[in-house]
Structure formats: structure tokens, C-alpha cells
Amino acid sequence: MVMLKKENRIVLAILMLLLMIGCRNPKQEEQDLMRIKSADKDNPKKVILLLVDSLMPEAIDRGIRQHKLPAIEFLIEHGQYYRELVSSFPTMSVTIDSSLITGKYPDDHHVPGLTWYSAGLKKLINYGTGPMEVARQGINPVLADALIHLNGSHLNSKLPTIYEDLAGQGLTSGSINGLIYRGMSNHTISIPAWVQGPTSLPREIKVKGPDLLALGSLSNPFEGSIDLPDGLFNKMGFNNDFAVEAVKYLITSNKLPDFLYVYLPDLDRKLHRNGPSEQNGVIKVDQQLQSLLQAFGSPEQALKDAVIIIAGDSGMTQILPDAQNPVINIHNMFEDASVLNPGETVDKGIDIVLAVNETMAYVYAVHADRPIRDVAKGLQKDPRIDLIAWKEEGWIYAQQGATAKQLRFKADGDLTDPYHQSWKVEQDNEVLDLKVNAADHSLAYGEYPDVLKRLSGALNSHQGEFLVVTTKPGYELADRSSPTHIGGGGHGSIRKRESLVPLIISGTKKQPQYLRMVDLKAYLLELLKKKTQINH
Incomplete structure (x- = not known):
């Protein structure tokens, strides 16, 4: 210590x-x-x-x-x-x-997030989550990603x-x-x-x-x-x-x-x-x-x-006090897999890569022979997990952590949301708290605002086979060197x-x-x- x-x-x-x-x-x-003086002389009102x-x-x-x-x-x-x-x-x-x-x-x-995994570079990208993760990831790559690559190429x-x-x-x-x-x-x-x-x-x-x-x-x-x-x-x-x-x-x-x-x-x-x-x-x-x-x-x-x-x-979200076990050590949930340690290089022996964003995380299956649906099973046992989502054969699947109830959806269906986005939704609407009105082909959002587009946006934000995982209120995710906020506040979730x-x-x-x-x-x-x- x-x-x-x-x-x-x-x-x-x-x-x-x-x-x-x-x-x-x-x-x-x-x-x-010199160059920031307003170019609009006739209408000087600024924003x-x-x-x-x-x-x-x-x-x-x-x-x-x-x-x-x-x-x-x-x-x-x-x-x-x-x-x-x-x-x-x-x-x-x-x-x-x-x-x-x-x-x-x-x-x-x-x-995609404050930290995420680039399949093309075989590298965990971190823009500065916390001092311990920065130390293990390496000061040079973190600063390079934050100061050069974020705006320059990412x-x-x-x-x-x-x-x-x-x-x-x-x-x-x-x-x-x-x-x-x-x-x-x-x-x-x-x-x-x-x-x-x-x-x-x-x-x-x-x-x-x-x-x-x-x-x-x-x-x-x-x-x-x-x-x-x-x-x-x-x-x-x-x-x-x-x-x-x-x-x-x-x-x-x-x-x-x-x-x-x-x-x-x-x-x-x-x-x-x-x-x-x-x-x-x-x-x-x-x-x-x-x-x-x-x-x-x-x-x-x-x-x-x-x-x-x-x-x-x-x-x-208010993170619970230490006595109520608020930190979900997500790396311990894959006992049968080799999980990348912070700072290590992704090689043939690595099965899982984690990118933790406080109350949300990306979980990557880096080998094609490990179906992403099977990776999701390792997370279902913990009642503190809220949602697990992934892509599969053109659909996005969302699953409740403890109940294993499931919903799947994709764009361009017969249901229209308040933002004039159209969706096809099947199975259990309760998973994402969707309010579907079949009569007028509309859907509304409850606990998860604009959740269909926002989940879709995250799951299609970069290459690779991966899960999106979120926690229930009061809990946060952590890898071995992640910053935690016990008794304080956290965000990242949906x-x-x-x-x-x-x-x-x-x-x-x-x-x-x-x-x-x-x-x-x-x-x-x-x-x-x-x-x-x-x-x-």
C-alpha cells in the first residue's frame, strides 16, 4: 500500500x-x-x-x-x-x-469513451482515467493519445x-x-x-x-x-x-x-x-x-x-459506502479466461480486454473463437450489473443483469421514437423500459433516455467484438488499477x-x-x- x-x-x-x-x-x-474578432460587423451578438x-x-x-x-x-x-x-x-x-x-x-x-480498446492497433486507449492506470498504461502513450491522437486521428x-x-x-x-x-x-x-x-x-x-x-x-x-x-x-x-x-x-x-x-x-x-x-x-x-x-x-x-x-x-449517481460492496471488480468475473493486465501487450494468450469507464465498461473478446454471447454469461451472476448489450447478426441485444430477460432491436423498423428515429424491437420491452404503442407505431423512453440510439452508437463506435456493461445505481466497475469513488459520485452509465x-x-x-x-x-x-x- x-x-x-x-x-x-x-x-x-x-x-x-x-x-x-x-x-x-x-x-x-x-x-x-487578433483573428478572433467577430467577422459579422452588422450583427455583433455573440454566442x-x-x-x-x-x-x-x-x-x-x-x-x-x-x-x-x-x-x-x-x-x-x-x-x-x-x-x-x-x-x-x-x-x-x-x-x-x-x-x-x-x-x-x-x-x-x-x-467511444475515456478508455477503449483499438482492435486495429491492439492497444488499450486511455485519455487519463486516473494516476494508477496512467502509471501502468504508461505516461507516454496516455499523453500521446490525449494530446496528439484524440483530436488528430481518433x-x-x-x-x-x-x-x-x-x-x-x-x-x-x-x-x-x-x-x-x-x-x-x-x-x-x-x-x-x-x-x-x-x-x-x-x-x-x-x-x-x-x-x-x-x-x-x-x-x-x-x-x-x-x-x-x-x-x-x-x-x-x-x-x-x-x-x-x-x-x-x-x-x-x-x-x-x-x-x-x-x-x-x-x-x-x-x-x-x-x-x-x-x-x-x-x-x-x-x-x-x-x-x-x-x-x-x-x-x-x-x-x-x-x-x-x-x-x-x-x-x-451516489456510490454506496464501502460496507455495501459498491465496487464490482470486473476482472474477477472471468475465471476461465486470461484478462489483460494494465500495461501488458495483447498477445495470443489474452482472451479478454477491459476498458472501464466508471459505471460503464467495454468488455472485449479478442479471439474470434470466443462468441461474445458466451462472454456475457460471465457477467450475469452479479446482481449489481444492470445491463449487458452486444451486437449479433445485425441485431443489438440488451439483457438485464440478474434476470437474464432479453430484448433485441435494430434500426429502420415500424416503430418511431420521439426523435423521429425508426426501430424494430422484439422480445421483452421491460429490459430497456420502452413504452410501445402498437396502435400508432410509436415508442417512448422511460428510465433509459434515447437508449436505442445511444446503445447503438456505443456498440458501433469502433471495431471489434465487445460488450457494453452498465451497473445498477450505487455501484461502479473497476479493473485492477481503476479509480473508484466509494461514498462519492460516479457516472458513465445510461x-x-x-x-x-x-x-x-x-x-x-x-x-x-x-x-x-x-x-x-x-x-x-x-x-x-x-x-x-x-x-x-
């Missing part, structure tokens, strides 16, 4: 130093701030989207009842408030952001991002600490020379992004213009204060681009530690929003100058609690067609395309 703690500290220190020490490029920074990691509608409603969220309450009173925006699946930030920025589910954008290059679409329309855009940022402008992420040897990373990483790209201290275009909290004790700029102060600078210096995306991560950390009932983090977010609105001169002026949109990305997030829109009366994360891109483009029609 002492060695594990020591290893944990070493890994954290290396990652902090890597993020903290970056070579500045003043010319690039100057270019960023600012703030994505608050793990913001939940229950926290907003509770805070307003207690009169502790004046900024959010103002925006709701002067705008639109939706409590049930459907997130992407798995409910992990990197996949959700990919859906938001591309307007598609993972079957199109190809970013995100579908044939699928345009909102930044690329806006550039094609002659409009400017910016991203502050966004995980998915591919655009049309050239940027440089700088890595200190001393890291090159041990990590094999290049000193400078050339990336494509929006007109303005800020990634904490890795890429700080505000250097020399404003002193932002991006040091060792400020998570190297990957924090709310960095993001909000950067936005305030753009507002007060009249440099807002036509569209600005802002990622606020701090609340997620608090909820993982304290659970979804944590309220202080939401109050802190509200204070930061209040200061942002005041940067316009007043909250009223803010809504005259900009459309301000606030959204959560995923909810949180139930309502983790899937439905708030959406607040102020500064326009135009409404989104559908309340899904995957539909926000089209809505944003519509706002930006027809700004003369936005109601002040």
Missing part, C-alpha cells in the same frame, strides 16, 4: 510538471487574439456556451429554492430552462464533448466540427479548455525539452483548432495580456477560474469571437469526492457566472450583447440520473428542436447563421 501511494504521488508530480512547464509562443498568442461538468438540474432547483444561485436564477428568469437534456453515452466527458462538437453519436465521431476526420463549419461560413470561434477542439487554424502545444526523452513526445505538437485555442498552460494565448491562474497549484489552468477570467478578458477588451465554447471542470471533482448532493461547488459556479455577466456591465447588458447558454454534460442534464438558454427565444446533446450543434449553427432574427 505504501508503494502504491508513493507511485501515485510520483505520477501526479510528473503530470503536473508536464502541464506546468510549457514553452510560450508569443507570435502564436498574438495571432489568436457563449459554458459546459459545466456534472451540473445537475436537482442542484439548480435546490439552490434556487434556497436563494443561493442569483446568476443562474437571473438567466432562467430571462430565458429558457430545460431539466432533461439527454447526454451522449457513455456519459464520460470526452465522448460527450465529441457529440456536442460534431453533432453526432460515437458511431459517427469514433470516440475523432473522425470526415466529420466536421462546429469550429470547422463556422470557419467555412466566415465566422470566428474559440475554445477555452475544451477537450475536443479540432478546427481550421494552426496552433502549437509546447512540451518542455526535458520531457522529450522519457515520453518520446515531440517538443512542439502542431494541432488544428478554432481561431482561439486555450488549453491551460499548455496553450495560453492570453500570456502577456492577462495573468491567469495556470500554475502548479491551479491545476495548470484546467480550472474554472482560468476559463472564466479568460472570458471576462475577451468581453472587456471587445475580443469575443462569434462563438465561444468554455469548459468548466471544477464541479465534477467535488461531486466525485462528495457525491451529487454537494452544493458548495454549484454555489461557486454561480459566483463565477455572476462575475462573467458583470463583465458586460450588467447581467441585463450581457443578454443584449450575447446569447449565453449553460449546460451540464452528465449527471452523477440511466436517467447520469444521462439527463440541465440546459439554460438566455438572450434568444429561439428553441432547440430536440433536447439532446447531439442536437446542440445544429441549434448553435442556426443561432449563428441567423443572428438578425435573435430576439433581444
Whole structure:
């Protein structure tokens, strides 16, 4: 245990130093701030989207009842408030952001989760799940995947991002600490020379992004213009204060681009530690929003100058205390198989590969002679498992963990859901809590929002034979070095609690067609395309 703690500290220190020490490029920074000035002179109203990691509608409603969220309450009173925006699946930030920025589910954008297995590369991809997994997976591959491959090759290059679409329309855009940022402008992420040897990373990483790209201290275009909290004790700029102060600078210096995306991560950390009932983090977010609105001169002026949109990305489930056995050690459920150890190479002796995303996991059968349906049998015994799903002969099968009740479905059937997607569904509708009306050929969703498309999106997001596994509320999955959140909060799964997030829109009366994360891109483009029609 002492060695594990020591290893944990070493890994954290290396990652902090890597993020903290970056070579500045003043010319690039100057270019960023020069080129983001709005291209639309006649319609200066901007669109600012703030994505608050793990913001939940229950926290907003509770805070307003207690009169502790004046900024959010103002925006709701002067705008639109939706409590049930459907997130992407798995409910992990990197996949959700990919859906938001591309307007598609993972079957199109190809970013399946925070961790997943590439059959083509025979490699477990990990964008940074936790220090122990990073240590065993290797710092070099994790950083390379997160800083180079995620936006450079993993995100579908044939699928345009909102930044690329806006550039094609002659409009400017910016991203502050966004995980998915591919655009049309050239940027440089700088890595200190001393890291090159041990990590094999290049000193400078050339990336494509929006007109303005800020990634904490890795890429700080505000250097020399404003002193932002991006040091060792400020998570190297990957924090709310960095993001909000950067936005305030753009507002007060009249440099807002036509569209600005802002990622606020701090609340997620608090909820993982304290659970979804944590309220202080939401109050802190509200204070930061209040200061942002005041940067316009007043909250009223803010809504005259900009459309301000606030959204959560995923909810949180309360993880049970240790005494109630909340952690499902999924690697122990395959006693008759050889399961890949973190950091090992996939060879002929490996039968199973695990990619755990908190309350969801991908389980891969890496040998063709092991049917995926047989792999699923190893998971049926544990009553803490909620759903097991897989593809087979053109169908997607979903099975309840403890009961073994089963349903199968595929697209292009005679049932139409609320999003005008058509499906063919057979067997037990109870498995996915579907409400089928045979008379009018319709189906509605219950406990699992947009579950047919979201499960289909995950199961078709990358190559290979694999299962999707989710847990019942209160439990989370773990491999040998996975981070756990006992007594705190977790997400990743597909139930309502983790899937439905708030959406607040102020500064326009135009409404989104559908309340899904995957539909926000089209809505944003519509706002930006027809700004003369936005109601002040």
C-alpha cells in the first residue's frame, strides 16, 4: 500500500510538471487574439456556451429554492430552462464533448469513451482515467493519445466540427479548455525539452483548432495580456477560474469571437469526492457566472450583447459506502479466461480486454473463437450489473443483469421514437423500459433516455467484438488499477440520473428542436447563421 501511494504521488508530480512547464509562443498568442474578432460587423451578438461538468438540474432547483444561485436564477428568469437534456453515452466527458462538437453519436465521431480498446492497433486507449492506470498504461502513450491522437486521428476526420463549419461560413470561434477542439487554424502545444526523452513526445505538437485555442498552460494565448491562474497549484489552468477570467478578458477588451465554447471542470471533482448532493461547488459556479455577466456591465447588458447558454454534460449517481460492496471488480468475473493486465501487450494468450469507464465498461473478446454471447454469461451472476448489450447478426441485444430477460432491436423498423428515429424491437420491452404503442407505431423512453440510439452508437463506435456493461445505481466497475469513488459520485452509465442534464438558454427565444446533446450543434449553427432574427 505504501508503494502504491508513493507511485501515485510520483505520477501526479510528473503530470503536473508536464502541464506546468510549457514553452510560450508569443507570435502564436498574438495571432489568436487578433483573428478572433467577430467577422459579422452588422450583427455583433455573440454566442457563449459554458459546459459545466456534472451540473445537475436537482442542484439548480435546490439552490434556487434556497436563494443561493442569483446568476443562474437571473438567466432562467430571462430565458429558457430545460431539466432533461439527454447526454451522449457513455456519459464520460470526452465522448460527450465529441457529440456536442460534431453533432453526432460515437458511431459517427469514433470516440467511444475515456478508455477503449483499438482492435486495429491492439492497444488499450486511455485519455487519463486516473494516476494508477496512467502509471501502468504508461505516461507516454496516455499523453500521446490525449494530446496528439484524440483530436488528430481518433475523432473522425470526415466529420466536421462546429469550429470547422463556422470557419467555412466566415465566422470566428474559440475554445477555452475544451477537450475536443479540432478546427481550421494552426496552433502549437509546447512540451518542455526535458520531457522529450522519457515520453518520446515531440517538443512542439502542431494541432488544428478554432481561431482561439486555450488549453491551460499548455496553450495560453492570453500570456502577456492577462495573468491567469495556470500554475502548479491551479491545476495548470484546467480550472474554472482560468476559463472564466479568460472570458471576462475577451468581453472587456471587445475580443469575443462569434462563438465561444468554455469548459468548466471544477464541479465534477467535488461531486466525485462528495457525491451529487454537494452544493458548495454549484454555489461557486454561480459566483463565477455572476462575475462573467458583470463583465458586460450588467447581467441585463450581457443578454443584449450575447446569447449565453449553460449546460451540464452528465449527471452523477451516489456510490454506496464501502460496507455495501459498491465496487464490482470486473476482472474477477472471468475465471476461465486470461484478462489483460494494465500495461501488458495483447498477445495470443489474452482472451479478454477491459476498458472501464466508471459505471460503464467495454468488455472485449479478442479471439474470434470466443462468441461474445458466451462472454456475457460471465457477467450475469452479479446482481449489481444492470445491463449487458452486444451486437449479433445485425441485431443489438440488451439483457438485464440478474434476470437474464432479453430484448433485441435494430434500426429502420415500424416503430418511431420521439426523435423521429425508426426501430424494430422484439422480445421483452421491460429490459430497456420502452413504452410501445402498437396502435400508432410509436415508442417512448422511460428510465433509459434515447437508449436505442445511444446503445447503438456505443456498440458501433469502433471495431471489434465487445460488450457494453452498465451497473445498477450505487455501484461502479473497476479493473485492477481503476479509480473508484466509494461514498462519492460516479457516472458513465445510461440511466436517467447520469444521462439527463440541465440546459439554460438566455438572450434568444429561439428553441432547440430536440433536447439532446447531439442536437446542440445544429441549434448553435442556426443561432449563428441567423443572428438578425435573435430576439433581444
